[in-house]
Amino acid sequence: MVVLSNQSALNELFLAKTCNPSSMFTEVPEVDLSHPDAKTIMVKACQEIGLFKLVNHGIPLEVITRLENEALKFFTQSQSQKDKAGPPDPFGYGSKRIGTNGDMGWVEYLLLSTNPDIVSPKTVQLFNQNPESLRLCVEEYIGEMKKICCEVLEEMGEGLGLGRRKNVFSRMIREERSDSCFRVNRYPSCGELKEEIALSGRNLIGFGEHTDPQILSVLRSNNTSGLQICLPDGTWASIPPDHSSFFINVGDLLQVMSNGRFKSVKHRVLADSTLSRLSMIYFGGPSLEEKIAPLPSLVSKEEESLYRELTWREYKNAAYKSRLSDHRITLFHKS
Numbered sequence: 001m002v003v004l005s006n007q008s009a010l011n012e013l014f015l016a017k018t019c020n021p022s023s024m025f026t027e028v029p030e031v032d033l034s035h036p037d038a039k040t041i042m043v044k045a046c047q048e049i050g051l052f053k054l055v056n057h058g059i060p061l062e063v064i065t066r067l068e069n070e071a072l073k074f075f076t077q078s079q080s081q082k083d084k085a086g087p088p089d090p091f092g093y094g095s096k097r098i099g100t101n102g103d104m105g106w107v108e109y110l111l112l113s114t115n116p117d118i119v120s121p122k123t124v125q126l127f128n129q130n131p132e133s134l135r136l137c138v139e140e141y142i143g144e145m146k147k148i149c150c151e152v153l154e155e156m157g158e159g160l161g162l163g164r165r166k167n168v169f170s171r172m173i174r175e176e177r178s179d180s181c182f183r184v185n186r187y188p189s190c191g192e193l194k195e196e197i198a199l200s201g202r203n204l205i206g207f208g209e210h211t212d213p214q215i216l217s218v219l220r221s222n223n224t225s226g227l228q229i230c231l232p233d234g235t236w237a238s239i240p241p242d243h244s245s246f247f248i249n250v251g252d253l254l255q256v257m258s259n260g261r262f263k264s265v266k267h268r269v270l271a272d273s274t275l276s277r278l279s280m281i282y283f284g285g286p287s288l289e290e291k292i293a294p295l296p297s298l299v300s301k302e303e304e305s306l307y308r309e310l311t312w313r314e315y316k317n318a319a320y321k322s323r324l325s326d327h328r329i330t331l332f333h334k335s
């Protein structure tokens with residue numbers, strides 16, 4: 001349970017403008033991985049929106065439910081017990097504070113590195129103080145996420161016409177030193193604050209607007225709504241939840257490597273007034289030393305390369321010094 005320290009929890013830090021009730025996004029592109037058109041549909045979706053829904057993904061429901069139940073068990077512990085795995089360094093348990101630069105949200109979370117070499121003290125504490133089943137379920141789930149992330153990236157590579165080089169993105173995730181991470185977010189319902197929120201005519205921010213810095217994100221949530229994306233015309237649209245599918249979104253590095261063809265979609269999460277939302281997100285990233293720049297084959301003759309080269313280490317260090325809503329990708333822009 002997220003504890004409200006005082007009335008200031010209801011201040012501007014948490015509140016966003018009420019979104020237009022008509023802005024339910026009902027045309028989320030759907031990709032069936034087993035369909036021959038999968039690559040074409042995903043490329044179009046990544047160019048136009050930066051997000052699509054993956055159905056028929058083949059990931060056993062038991063793997064998902066097992067982890068979801070373990071995560072819920074973790075979150076129902078007492079605040080002092082959960083705090084033993086925090087504050088995040090950046091990995092571990094966090095509540096309300098996101099990153100280290102003043103971002104706040106109506107959320108509690110676990111943030112974990114998927115690289116066994118990055119042994120964070122907070123992660124060690126988390127796994128030592130909770131039943132072994134949590135660690136096993138996390139490992140099992142992350143294994144599935146890595147596979148599906150690579151499969152999707154290879155389809156994208158084919159769809160982009162990379163031919164023999166279609167593995168150019170997926171090999172970065174398969175790499176032993178891939179710096180991917182995994183987060184489980186629990187957004188408590190904001191029911192207890194309902195009256196005040198209704199009076200303010202605004203919504204409670206669970207996770208503020210941002211783009212994901214990595215290559216590709218694979219999100220699964222329970223059936224509680226909350227996820228919104230910013231459409232190309234600048235309006236916010238709610239994505240109807242679907243607990244049996246995954247939502248895939250383009251990260252900043254993929255926007256750069258595709259020379260801006262694919263859009264790293266700006267998104268946020270609003271708290272629900274009655275239900276709590278649980279989401280699990282795998283962020284597929286390259287090794288820290290990987291050099292990221294537009295792929296020459298994706299820069300057409302008439303075009304220029306829009307971005308300069310940076311290593312993921314440089315970009316990540318800069319990202320961690322930024323606020324959630326900062327437009328980090330400008331660091332890559334050619335001056």
Ligand code: GA4
Nearest residue numbers: 090098099100103212213319320322323324
């Ligand atoms: C946004 C995407 C992922 O959740 C994340 C976040 C990270 C964090 O929570 O530690 C950041 C945020 C995210 C980008 C800007 C910085 C770093 C919080 C923050 C304010 C794990 C990631 O990789 O970048």
